Amino acid sequence: MLNEFQSTDHLVDYFNNWVSVYKEGAIRDVTLSKYKMSLKWVEKLAPDLKLCDVSRIAYQQIINEYAREHERQTTMDFHHQLKGAVLDAVDEGLIPRDPTRKVIIKGKTPSKKKIKYLNQFELHTLLKGLDLGDQVSWDWFILLIAKTGMRFSEALAITPADFDFAHQTVSVNKTWNYKDGGGFSPTKNKSSVRKIQIDWQVVMQFATLVKDLPQDRPIFVPNEKVYNSTVNDILESHCNKLNIPVISVHGLRHTHASILLFAGVSLPSVARRLGHASMTTTQKTYLHIIQELENQDVDLVMRSLSNLM
Structure with missing residues (x-):
């Protein structure tokens, strides 16, 4: 259960458990796969980050690193998925205060889009x-x-x-x-x-x-x-x-x-x-x-x- 976590546990483990508890069976498989992909990125970008150390700067650094390889809208989607778990951890008292407040969303310059529709x-x-x-x-x-x-x-x-x-x-x-x-x-x-x-x-x-x-x-x-x-x-x-x-x-x-x-x-x-x-x-x-x-x-x-x- 989520309330069994300690503030010294890792963010990636909490996020993994949060996806399992709140998302599996509640959302479509295609959406769940996006959460699983976000989890892999947290594993890559912040494998050793503890919940008690998730400050605004630490959270912003995760977003910044993700934005290096993704467009702004994709970065925004990643932020919203991770933010859901982080705010629950704040409610549980595992993270001292909301680290997502005033986050700055960056991203790569969008690639040239394909034509989406015909006249x-x-x-x-x-x-x-x-x-x-x-x-x-x-x-x-x-x-x-x-x-x-x-x-x-x-x-x-x-x-x-x-x-x-x-x-x-x-x-x-x-x-x-x-x-x-x-x-x-x-x-x-x-x-x-x-x-x-x-x-x-x-x-x-x-x-x-x-x-x-x-x-x-x-x-x-x-x-x-x-x-x-x-x-x-x-x-x-x-x-x-x-x-x-x-x-x-x-x-x-x-x-x-x-x-x-x-x-x-x-x-x-x-x-x-x-x-x-x-x-x-x-x-x-x-x-x-x-x-x-x-x-x-x-x-x-x-x-x-x-x-x-």
């Missing part, structure tokens, strides 16, 4: 270039994500039974655990459980595609193991052939959201469609688009006011 013309070009035959293929998978904005694992878990063609919806209520051998898993969060409205064209296409498939089996999961890179390679090949920017499968999700925002769909509606737990997530992810739309709004306001004279 409407580029997406139209991509979808026209897909080979949508009579059989299930990864091209159909690409179409589904582009039209719904699902996450990769959500789209993998879609079964024929998830479609309600009469009401033009597809239900997202599970994911496919493709990283650990397959099988259905819970969604990322409660907000990820949702019904996504689909257009009549998708209804007609998928009604035909899945009519003879088992109702409770994932449409896109073959007999062999599924790799994210497989679909990304296929998508990259399409992009190169069609002379449009190369994006990832996750970039299709960004494309879906950006097109909706530019079309005037409200931020809350986009957040619900994407399954974000908070609208703040949507705002942060698509801040550049929102700012561009706000600039357009200013122009519209000025034109409207000038017409009042």
Whole structure:
């Protein structure tokens, strides 16, 4: 138990125990793996640091060393994970006072980011270039994500039974655990459980595609193991052939959201469609688009006011 620790015990041991007690079984495996990676960095950067010696300077030095090899946002994520354990140690009286107060977050200069999304013309070009035959293929998978904005694992878990063609919806209520051998898993969060409205064209296409498939089996999961890179390679090949920017499968999700925002769909509606737990997530992810739309709004306001004279 955490209360069995002494102030002379090592920070890394406390952090390891804290992750085990508070995080294992409470968060998704992918998030837990990030905590485990943070633990490895604490082992590397401060293997002998005792809890009683975790001062503001000592904590800042850990953050600074981590920031030498990581960008600022990654450093911020590491700080938040370690801070959770440190503040609990403060509450337990193992660390004299809060060493995370006024911490300065540094980081490497961000590398040039890959293009995250396509514009409407580029997406139209991509979808026209897909080979949508009579059989299930990864091209159909690409179409589904582009039209719904699902996450990769959500789209993998879609079964024929998830479609309600009469009401033009597809239900997202599970994911496919493709990283650990397959099988259905819970969604990322409660907000990820949702019904996504689909257009009549998708209804007609998928009604035909899945009519003879088992109702409770994932449409896109073959007999062999599924790799994210497989679909990304296929998508990259399409992009190169069609002379449009190369994006990832996750970039299709960004494309879906950006097109909706530019079309005037409200931020809350986009957040619900994407399954974000908070609208703040949507705002942060698509801040550049929102700012561009706000600039357009200013122009519209000025034109409207000038017409009042």
